[in-house]
Amino acid sequence: MLFIFNTIILVIKLKNKQYIAAIIINRDGNASHEKITTRGMRQMNQKMLSVGEFSKITRTSAKALRHYDKIGLLSPMTRGENNYRYYSIRQLALCNAIRVLLKVGVPLAEISGLKRTRTPEIVDKILARQKEAINAEIDKLRDTHILLDTFALSIKLGLQVDENIICIQYLPAENVIIGAQNDYSNGKDDYDALFDFYKSVSDMETTSELELLYPIWAIHSAEKIIKGDYSYPERYYFYNPKGQDERPAAMYAIGHMRAGYGQNDELFERIKCFIDQNGFEICGNAYEEYLFNEVCIRDDTKYLLRIMITVREKGAHEAKPAPELNADYFGLYSGENQAYGKKAK
DSSP: EEETEEEEEEEETTEEEEEEEEHHHHHOOOEEEEEEHHHHHHHHHHEEEEEHHHHHHHHHHHHHHHHHHHHHHOOOSOTTTOOOEEEEEEHHHHHHHHHHHTTTOOOOOHHHTTTTTOOHHHHHHHHHHHHHHHHHHHHHHHHHHHHHHHHHHHHHHHHHHHHHEEEEEEEOEEEEEOOOOOOOOOGGOOOHHHHHHHHHHHHHOOOOOOGGGOOOOOOHHHHHHHTTTOOSSEEEEEETTSSSSSEOOOOEEEEEEEEOOOOOOHHHHHHHHHHHTTTTTEEEEEEEEEETTTEEEEEEEEOOEEEEEEEETTTTTSOOOOOOOOEEETTTTOSSSSTTTTEOO
């Protein structure tokens, strides 16, 4: 027995002869029947779609169609004499509704419930909910893209720098998140302070998981740099476009060298010597960063350290910026146009 739209097809075999009849259900609910010829049956079958045809038109895999049939979401309209499954053209609409809802992230179980209960009001609420979820995912992907750029630009810059060159360069302001002043009381060291910084950032309600993946760098005060004390930084920070703090726009004396975390004494001394010999003086904080770190270097003694010390010309009451140079965001300046660049002695 086959079911085609509002028609019930009966296939009856008597004495090795096959008879085909149709019981037609009228709109008023009354039934009539008539004999169908083999030619008529073929014409009716032409209005049906095989699994392959239905799959191709709807771009829904045969495996998915079998699953929909199994859970009662979308079942074939009929089966032929060969036991093949056939879908009606009218079922294309239901399959399209399923595909749309799946595409916007509605779970299949929920779609099954909507098969007989969906209304414009219900679907409107569902789509509003899904839009909110998608917007949140877009924000997350945007943040991931910024994180990716941070590391990619850092590595790109590191590949371009000359470790023998120390330069004076103007850098624009950058948004950062700066921690509280580090606490070294009761025998605490820089790792204790770093742990406290991580914890304080993690406890912030606005901090996302991605923000904790940004590399964390150190700030040294001008007073300690001048005294030659480079051991314990004053504060920690990391670049973040949403940060409420700022690494100020200024002229910086910038140098690089291969080193592990905290192995900064040699580079600090080289930069300080360069500053003094070229008519500049320290007028602000120093920023200790690592362009190459554990993300791209296996040997933790071969990271690429970058130190930037805020400077001004000697005798100036405030820093006089050099002409602004090309700069990428997140503090990653272009090394192509270096101001006052010289090889360090």
